[in-house]
Amino acid sequence: xxxxxxxxxxxxxxxxxxxxxxxxxxxxxxxIYLPDCVVLPKTTQExxxxxxxxxxxKVPVVAKGCASGFSGGALNVAGGIALSMELxxxxxxxxxxxxxxxxxxGVVNYDLQxxxxxxxxxxxxxxxxxxxxxxxxxIAENAGGxxxxxxxxxxxxxxxxxxxxxxxxxxxxxxxxxxxVAGYNLAQLFIGSEGTLCVITKALLKLHPLAQASQTxxxxxxxxxxxxxxxxxxIKNKIIPSSLEFVDHQAILTVENSMKAGLxxxxxxxxxxxxxxxxxxxxxxxxxxxxICIKNGARVKIAHSIEEEESIWLARRSxxxxxxxxADGKLNEDIVVPRSKIAEMIKKTQEIAKKYSVMIVNFxxxxxxxIHTNIMYNTKDKDEEEMAFKAMDEVFNECLKLGGSISxxxxxxxxxxxxxxxxxxxxxxxxxxxxxxxxxxxxILNPHKMKL
Amino acid sequence: MDERLKKEWESCVKCGLCRSVCxxxxxxxxxxxxxxxxxxLLSDFIKGNFDFDSEKxxxxxxxxxxxxxxxxxxxxDSGTDIIVELARRRIVELHGLALYxxxxxxxxxxxxxxxxxxLSANVLSLFLFNKNVNTSRQSASLRIKLPFFDKDRLIxxxxxxxxxxxxxxxxxxxxxxxxxxxxxxxxxxxIGDAFINILHKLNIGYIVEKKASCCGAPxxxxxxxDDARILAKRNIDxxxxxxxxxxxxxxxxxxxxxxxxxxxxxxxxxxxxxVQKALKLAEKIIDPVKYLYDNTxxxxxxxxxxxxxxxxxxxxxKRTQKVKNxxxxxxxxxxxxxxxxxxxxxxxxxxxxxxxxxDLSLKIASRKIDNILNTKAQVLVTGCSACIMQLSxxxxxxxxxEVKTLHTLELINQSxxxx
Ligand SMILES: Cc1cc2nc3c(=O)[nH]c(=O)nc-3n(C[C@H](O)[C@H](O)[C@H](O)COP(=O)(O)OP(=O)(O)OC[C@H]3O[C@@H](n4cnc5c(N)ncnc54)[C@H](O)[C@@H]3O)c2cc1C
Ligand code: SF4
Ligand code: SF4
Numbered sequence: 096x097x098x099x100x101x102x103x104x105x106x107x108x109x110x111x112x113x114x115x116x117x118x119x120x121x122x123x124x125x126x127i128y129l130p131d132c133v134v135l136p137k138t139t140q141e142x143x144x145x146x147x148x149x150x151x152x153k154v155p156v157v158a159k160g161c162a163s164g165f166s167g168g169a170l171n172v173a174g175g176i177a178l179s180m181e182l183x184x185x186x187x188x189x190x191x192x193x194x195x196x197x198x199x200x201g202v203v204n205y206d207l208q209x210x211x212x213x214x215x216x217x218x219x220x221x222x223x224x225x226x227x228x229x230x231x232x233x234i235a236e237n238a239g240g241x242x243x244x245x246x247x248x249x250x251x252x253x254x255x256x257x258x259x260x261x262x263x264x265x266x267x268x269x270x271x272x273x274x275x276v277a278g279y280n281l282a283q284l285f286i287g288s289e290g291t292l293c294v295i296t297k298a299l300l301k302l303h304p305l306a307q308a309s310q311t312x313x314x315x316x317x318x319x320x321x322x323x324x325x326x327x328x329x330i331k332n333k334i335i336p337s338s339l340e341f342v343d344h345q346a347i348l349t350v351e352n353s354m355k356a357g358l359x360x361x362x363x364x365x366x367x368x369x370x371x372x373x374x375x376x377x378x379x380x381x382x383x384x385x386x387i388c389i390k391n392g393a394r395v396k397i398a399h400s401i402e403e404e405e406s407i408w409l410a411r412r413s414x415x416x417x418x419x420x421x422a423d424g425k426l427n428e429d430i431v432v433p434r435s436k437i438a439e440m441i442k443k444t445q446e447i448a449k450k451y452s453v454m455i456v457n458f459x460x461x462x463x464x465x466i467h468t469n470i471m472y473n474t475k476d477k478d479e480e481e482m483a484f485k486a487m488d489e490v491f492n493e494c495l496k497l498g499g500s501i502s503x504x505x506x507x508x509x510x511x512x513x514x515x516x517x518x519x520x521x522x523x524x525x526x527x528x529x530x531x532x533x534x535x536x537x538x539i540l541n542p543h544k545m546k547l
Numbered sequence: 548m549d550e551r552l553k554k555e556w557e558s559c560v561k562c563g564l565c566r567s568v569c570x571x572x573x574x575x576x577x578x579x580x581x582x583x584x585x586x587x588l589l590s591d592f593i594k595g596n597f598d599f600d601s602e603k604x605x606x607x608x609x610x611x612x613x614x615x616x617x618x619x620x621x622x623x624d625s626g627t628d629i630i631v632e633l634a635r636r637r638i639v640e641l642h643g644l645a646l647y648x649x650x651x652x653x654x655x656x657x658x659x660x661x662x663x664x665x666l667s668a669n670v671l672s673l674f675l676f677n678k679n680v681n682t683s684r685q686s687a688s689l690r691i692k693l694p695f696f697d698k699d700r701l702i703x704x705x706x707x708x709x710x711x712x713x714x715x716x717x718x719x720x721x722x723x724x725x726x727x728x729x730x731x732x733x734x735x736x737x738i739g740d741a742f743i744n745i746l747h748k749l750n751i752g753y754i755v756e757k758k759a760s761c762c763g764a765p766x767x768x769x770x771x772x773d774d775a776r777i778l779a780k781r782n783i784d785x786x787x788x789x790x791x792x793x794x795x796x797x798x799x800x801x802x803x804x805x806x807x808x809x810x811x812x813x814x815x816x817x818x819x820x821x822v823q824k825a826l827k828l829a830e831k832i833i834d835p836v837k838y839l840y841d842n843t844x845x846x847x848x849x850x851x852x853x854x855x856x857x858x859x860x861x862x863x864x865k866r867t868q869k870v871k872n873x874x875x876x877x878x879x880x881x882x883x884x885x886x887x888x889x890x891x892x893x894x895x896x897x898x899x900x901x902x903x904x905x906d907l908s909l910k911i912a913s914r915k916i917d918n919i920l921n922t923k924a925q926v927l928v929t930g931c932s933a934c935i936m937q938l939s940x941x942x943x944x945x946x947x948x949e950v951k952t953l954h955t956l957e958l959i960n961q962s963x964x965x966x
Contacts, residue, residue: 123560125560162561181577227564353624416564417623
């Protein structure tokens with residue numbers, strides 16, 4: 096049989112019955128592509144053997160973290176091997192002298208945070224999916240979260256990687272050194288490469304001391320544009336909150352309907368603002384932010400207990416999965432524009448929604464310009480579906496006109512590959528292809544993603 | 548199958564959030580052991596793309612505690628419990644039931660409750676009844692060699708007299724009817740005693756309906772819908788016309804089964820008459836602690852027992868019946884209360900789960916032990932006898948027999964004595 100070698104190598108960690116293949120066939124895009132088999136390696140050596148086998152036999156291999164991806168990166172679109180990293184989930188070292196953690200890729204982001212907390216440390220990238228996405232997936236997608244406005248995204252916190260290349264060779268890129276300029280910066284090339292250049296088997300992560308204190312505030316606006324203007328005003332006033340999230344009216348209604356978190360359903364938009372630092376610093380920042388909000392006509396509520404704070408954040412993190420309550424189809428985009436252009440972009444999406452008679456729900460990491468634009472449609476209504484895609488096309492165009500990008504964090508995968516060239520240009524896509532060929536001449540690593 | 552049931556799996560958006568809450572997934576770490584995995588299989592089965600013919604189906608679908616932690620956490624209210632039950636039904640069709648589950652169904656279906664005192668045994672271990680074993684009623688607990696599984700397991704002693712043998716209806720024009728549940732009827736009769744005592748102290752009349760059948764949960768949960776349906780029908784017919792305000796169901800799992808699963812079971816069989824009857828009866832079903840809290844002035848009558856206690860939320864009390872604050876409020880009046888971390892994490896019992904996957908079940912339980920010990924409580928209080936069985940064993944294994952377990956009703960009863 097074709098996969099006998101893998102079966103011998105991995106024994107019960109090699110799965111090829113339909114029941115198994117089905118459970119590794121999807122991710123959060125809800126699309127389904129059956130892999131031919133599933134493997135669950137426990138060591139880098141095993142990953143290496145799997146890849147060299149696949150390379151010799153020219154079988155596609157798709158690395159999979161927790162399958163929470165929003166662009167289809169973890170889908171076996173051309174069949175082949177689903178390489179699940181679920182069992183490589185050990186935190187290998189927390190180096191308190193250098194503030195560096197060494198982890199296997201299957202470690203769940205939040206589990207790492209829990210392990211770091213007693214040491215007074217944290218890993219700043221905090222995608223909303225942090226409780227159910229892996230560090231490997233975070234690196235492969237260069238994930239960002241609410242804290243990106245202050246701390247940046249995953250790429251800013253990875254010092255080095257151990258990776259397995261398509262031919263099975265194991266290499267280390269980057270190092271524990273804060274400064275290291277020897278050779279090309281391959282670590283940064285691999286971050287965000289969506290499993291198309293290598294399989295990550297180990298990561299060296301930079302850690303940050305936990306802030307002394309933090310506080311969360313919710314500002315309620317009757318006018319979305321004023322909310323967006325407030326975001327720009329806060330930044331203009333040289334205050335960098337640790338999170339600055341916004342939620343539009345429809346998103347408020349949907350999440351409130353699902354979980355009764357006490358969000359103001361009459362609001363046109365809310366901002367969720369978190370500040371961090373010394374007790375003195377946060378007091379000062381909060382006061383300034385409060386003034387700016389009030390000047391822009393907002394009602395302000397400061398969370399005074401951990402429970403209140405957690406309930407606000409839980410509501411925020413639950414928006415995305417609750418959208419199904421509105422319609423069964425959604426085009427889930429994560430466009431990003433320069434922060435100063437947020438108000439303009441949101442206004443554009445509203446115009447586009449009107450023009451095509453579709454509902455668009457916006458929320459997101461406004462502090463870094465990243466807007467989750469969700470175009471909702473009924474999958475059974477073909478006309479509506481067509482309108483939704485047209486609307487999406489126009490959203491991308493407007494976003495690019497404003498100097499934005501079609502993806503701030505979810506990646507290109509399969510869902511956005513047709514729009515990639517529009518943003519980066521033909522020559523750049525060619526270059527991607529050449530890079531891909533250099534690393535993976537047989538195109539076995541996650542083929543047919545990102546136009547590769 | 549009724550369209551209403553479809554919502555349970557069609558609402559899943561495959562976000563993966565359930566991976567962060569499932570107690571089984573936390574131990575096994577693989578997609579086949581989490582709600583999203585279960586749902587994907589059932590939905591492909593319904594669409595006709597897949598069938599549960601693989602032997603593995605059992606392992607994947609029976610390794611679920613039906614604890615509903617994922618249901619509570621799911622932003623879209625996906626009903627993983629009913630999904631798993633439906634999948635199990637198909638598995639039973641294809642692979643049959645484990646021998647002991649067949650025996651169990653037979654016993655639960657055919658017994659005459661009043662005659663059963665001779666054969667009294669706890670419901671989950673009924674099938675374990677073994678003539679060679681010394682069932683001395685004096686011993687605090689017994690080690691019984693499981694005939695089917697050959698694993699030592701601590702099993703509580705059988706009560707000398709069942710609840711149904713001990714009590715009959717009391718008072719004039721009683722407004723409540725008591726449904727003890729098999730575990731309390733046969734084994735933890737003392738929990739039933741506590742409730743009866745409380746009612747007497749408060750001078751509340753009650754009906755003990757001795758013709759009641761097992762609620763059917765153990766057989767329904769294992770995928771045996773046909774037998775569960777027979778039991779559900781019997782109970783509905785028995786209680787439907789009773790002129791009562793409440794049917795007080797002492798076991799949270801039985802309450803949950805009768806209140807929420809009966810209607811779904813009949814939806815599955817497209818039996819609209821009984822769907823409606825089940826929904827109607829559901830309105831009357833209530834947990835005893837919630838009943839006391841809502842309908843009596845018991846709060847004012849509780850005295851401090853001097854005990855330091857912590858509380859564990861039973862899955863089928865907190866999550867399905869949403870009873871969470873009531874027991875805490877009463878406990879706080881009866882004892883010194885410290886909240887433990889993750890008080891609502893499943894204890895790992897899961898009915899037959901704890902028999903089929905003993906090691907995994909105890910591993911899940913052991914995660915609670917540290918949280919219990921950290922509170923320095925003398926007593927662990929909870930509102931479910933299956934949780935008591937599981938957690939007292941886990942405490943015993945961990946070498947902490949000094950921490951006692953009490954049912955909320957027992958604590959309330961002690962405190963009502965005016966100690
Ligand atoms: C409710 C919800 C909220 C979300 N919020 C955010 C957010 O705030 N910010 C954000 O950035 N994203 C967000 N996401 C998207 C998603 O969670 C992230 O992209 C996450 O990083 C994916 O991690 P994963 O482990 O699930 O990876 P998967 O989905 O399994 O895989 C994603 C990609 O990474 C590759 N990959 C995985 N592991 C490896 C490895 N070891 N080596 C090489 N390649 C690998 C896969 O091939 C695939 O291309 C959200 C998703 C959901 C469902
Ligand atoms: S069951 Fe709920 S939490 Fe789990 S993947 Fe589906 S929608 Fe998400
Ligand atoms: S019911 Fe409990 S054990 Fe079963 S999938 Fe949900 S969380 Fe896991």
